[in-house]
Amino acid sequence: MFKNVILITIDSLRADHLRPYGYYIETPNIDELASQGILFRNAYANSPGTPSSFQAILTSTYPMMYGGYGKMSKHRPYLPSILKSCIDNIYTIGITSNPYLSHYYGYNRGFDYFYDGFQDEHTSTLISRGLKFLKHLLEPSPYVVGSTLNEIAKKQLLKAKTKRFFLWIHYMDVHFPYFYKSKLRNLVFHRKIHKLNSLILDVIYDKTNSVDENTLRDLIYLYDExxxxxxxxxxxxxxxxxxxxxxxxxxxxxxxxHGDEFMEHGGLAHTPKLYNELLHIPLIISNPSLKKQKCRKVVDQLDIVPTISKALGCPISPKWLGNPLFDQNKIDSKMKEKVVISEVANTSISDKISLDEWRVSILKGKWKLHYYHKTKSIELYDTSRDPQEKMNIASKFDNISGSLLKTIKDYMKFAKSTWDDEKLKKAIKNLKLKGKI
Incomplete structure (x- = not known):
C-alpha cells in the first residue's frame, strides 16, 4: 500500500514513440520512471478519443456504458468520488486543460481542488471553446502548457503535504495543434507550423488525403518535440x-x-478508428521501491482505477470492470490474458454520439476484429503477422470472425443495458426520427 498516488496522463501519446518502447528520441525522465517500476508493453486504450477513453481511465467502465460518453454520468463509479468516501484524510487534486475534461463535463466531481483552465471564462458552451481553440492555431498552444500545470500542482501538493493525496495531472503538449520551443523559432517558422496544423484539419475534414513524405516527417518531428x-x-x-x-x-x-495517427490508415491526429496506432498506449507504474519489470500481458485502461484504489488501500468497487495490475510491489502472477474491447460512436466532424456510428474492436490473443455498426462490415487481422493491420482476412477465417463478432454484439447489448431510462428514451427517439426503428 502507498500513502499517495499521482496519475500522469498524456494526451495523444502513442507507445511506439517512447524510448522504453524502442523509439530513438531521448526521454530521460520517462526512462527513469520505467527503470523504477513496471513497464506494460501491451497496454491498450478502450477508445481513440479523449471524451470516450477517460470514461475507462477514471471509472473502469466502457465508454458506451451508462448512456455513452460526454458528460460524466452520475451512475459511473468515478474514482475521485470513491476515494473521498473511502479515505477520510485524502486530498484529491485534478489538473487539466482539455475542455473535454473540464467541470462543464462533470470531471470536477470528487476533487477537493480542480483546475481545468476555464475557471475565469464565463462561456459554458463547447462551441465557444472550440472557436477559441481555432483562434489560437496561430499561437504557440491553445492549451495551458505543462510547466504552468506543474506550478499549480506544486502549490496544491505543498498544501497536502501532511495529508494523503491523489493527484491527476493531464498534459496536452503532445496534442495537435503542434507547436515548438522558443529556441526552435529560427528552425521551424511560425507560418510553416500554421500550414502544417491547417493540413491536419484538411485531412480530418476530408478536404485532402494527400500528405507527402517531407510533410509527414515535419509533423512527426513536431509531435516528437x-x-x-x-x-x-x-x-x-x-x-x-x-x-x-x-x-x-x-x-x-x-x-x-490514446495515440495519434500519421497516415497509417489515411488519417492524421486522431479520428474515429480503432487501429493500433491510436490504441496501443504507454503504461508505466513507478516507485523507487519497485523492481524494474516488463509485463507482456495484455492490459487496458479499465485496469488503472482498480490499481490506484488497491495501492491506496481502498476496496475494489463491484462496478469496476478492470483488475489491479500488481500485488505486493510486483506484477500479479494470477493476472489472466485480457480480451480488450475498444469502441467509439461519433464521426470525425462531430463529437456527438450516434448509435449508427458505433464502431467496436476486440483483441483476443493474436486476433483483432473490427465491427462498424452502420454498414455491418467487419475486418479481421492476425496481429502476430500483421501488427499494422493492413491485410483484412475476415473472409478467410469465418469461424474466428463469427466467434469474435458474437462477443462484440453481446458486449453491445450489455453496454446498452446500463443506460438509464432517460438516455435510453432519447436514443430511441433519435432512432425513430431517423427512421431506423
Whole structure:
C-alpha cells in the first residue's frame, strides 16, 4: 500500500514513440520512471478519443456504458468520488486543460481542488471553446502548457503535504495543434507550423488525403518535440517530489488516453478508428521501491482505477470492470490474458454520439476484429503477422470472425443495458426520427 498516488496522463501519446518502447528520441525522465517500476508493453486504450477513453481511465467502465460518453454520468463509479468516501484524510487534486475534461463535463466531481483552465471564462458552451481553440492555431498552444500545470500542482501538493493525496495531472503538449520551443523559432517558422496544423484539419475534414513524405516527417518531428517537452515537465515534477520527501511514499502511474495517427490508415491526429496506432498506449507504474519489470500481458485502461484504489488501500468497487495490475510491489502472477474491447460512436466532424456510428474492436490473443455498426462490415487481422493491420482476412477465417463478432454484439447489448431510462428514451427517439426503428 502507498500513502499517495499521482496519475500522469498524456494526451495523444502513442507507445511506439517512447524510448522504453524502442523509439530513438531521448526521454530521460520517462526512462527513469520505467527503470523504477513496471513497464506494460501491451497496454491498450478502450477508445481513440479523449471524451470516450477517460470514461475507462477514471471509472473502469466502457465508454458506451451508462448512456455513452460526454458528460460524466452520475451512475459511473468515478474514482475521485470513491476515494473521498473511502479515505477520510485524502486530498484529491485534478489538473487539466482539455475542455473535454473540464467541470462543464462533470470531471470536477470528487476533487477537493480542480483546475481545468476555464475557471475565469464565463462561456459554458463547447462551441465557444472550440472557436477559441481555432483562434489560437496561430499561437504557440491553445492549451495551458505543462510547466504552468506543474506550478499549480506544486502549490496544491505543498498544501497536502501532511495529508494523503491523489493527484491527476493531464498534459496536452503532445496534442495537435503542434507547436515548438522558443529556441526552435529560427528552425521551424511560425507560418510553416500554421500550414502544417491547417493540413491536419484538411485531412480530418476530408478536404485532402494527400500528405507527402517531407510533410509527414515535419509533423512527426513536431509531435516528437512535444513528447520531449512533456518529458521535461515530468522530470520537473519528479524533482519536486524528491526535494519535498514525497517520492518514496508516492506511486506514479503514467498512461496516455490514446495515440495519434500519421497516415497509417489515411488519417492524421486522431479520428474515429480503432487501429493500433491510436490504441496501443504507454503504461508505466513507478516507485523507487519497485523492481524494474516488463509485463507482456495484455492490459487496458479499465485496469488503472482498480490499481490506484488497491495501492491506496481502498476496496475494489463491484462496478469496476478492470483488475489491479500488481500485488505486493510486483506484477500479479494470477493476472489472466485480457480480451480488450475498444469502441467509439461519433464521426470525425462531430463529437456527438450516434448509435449508427458505433464502431467496436476486440483483441483476443493474436486476433483483432473490427465491427462498424452502420454498414455491418467487419475486418479481421492476425496481429502476430500483421501488427499494422493492413491485410483484412475476415473472409478467410469465418469461424474466428463469427466467434469474435458474437462477443462484440453481446458486449453491445450489455453496454446498452446500463443506460438509464432517460438516455435510453432519447436514443430511441433519435432512432425513430431517423427512421431506423
Amino acid at each position: 512535444g513528447i520531449q517537452r512533456v518529458d521535461e515537465y515530468i522530470g520537473d515534477l519528479i524533482s519536486f517530489l524528491k526535494k519535498n520527501d514525497l517520492l518514496d511514499d508516492t506511486l506514479l502511474i503514467l498512461v496516455s488516453d
